[in-house]
Amino acid sequence: MEESTIYYLPFTIHLEREMANTSRAIIREAIHRRIRRKVRGSGERPRLALYRSLNHIYAQVVDDQLGKTIVSASTTEKELRGSTGGNIDAARRIGKAIAERALEKGIESVVFDRGGYLYHGRIKALTEAAREAGLNKNELLAAQAEQEAEAAKEPVAAEPAAKKPRKKKEKQ
Numbered sequence: 001m002e003e004s005t006i007y008y009l010p011f012t013i014h015l016e017r018e019m020a021n022t023s024r025a026i027i028r029e030a031i032h033r034r035i036r037r038k039v040r041g042s043g044e045r046p047r048l049a050l051y052r053s054l055n056h057i058y059a060q061v062v063d064d065q066l067g068k069t070i071v072s073a074s075t076t077e078k079e080l081r082g083s084t085g086g087n088i089d090a091a092r093r094i095g096k097a098i099a100e101r102a103l104e105k106g107i108e109s110v111v112f113d114r115g116g117y118l119y120h121g122r123i124k125a126l127t128e129a130a131r132e133a134g135l136n137k138n139e140l141l142a143a144q145a146e147q148e149a150e151a152a153k154e155p156v157a158a159e160p161a162a163k164k165p166r167k168k169k170e171k172q
Helices: 024-038 088-104 122-132 137-158
Strands: 005-008 011-014 047-052 057-063 068-074 111-113
Touching (some): 057 088, 068 088, 088 122, 122 137
Parallel strands (some): 047 111
Antiparallel strands (some): 057 068
């Protein structure tokens, strides 16, 4: 695509511009690359990488230093397959299975890599199921302590202070 340029002193006007990319897959991959620059798995704390398709969900624990997958689970496996692999119940099954397999290999703590997806729905269900099954126990305990602290604050805040009655405005 050629771009027409009109030169006026002291500035330049460009008439044609390329459109921003709006493909969801390309945007997700860009977000995933940005996350991967920050998230690294090690031997002590490997990365739990997630991939979600329309019909299935996949999870694998990866040691990035060695470049090896330690354990994996997906809804394409016979023992984890349900009526469908593309729902929240399937994500919970995969989260529980990946946590059990990781604990068998001696991995108690992982770094969650959401793969460019929002932390919502199936991704959230999988990670919460993995935490409940024993992965990252410290995060689960911290979340429970935070919920208890919020519950303790709510009854105090629930008692509204007595409000003064408003004065009626006089009509002129």
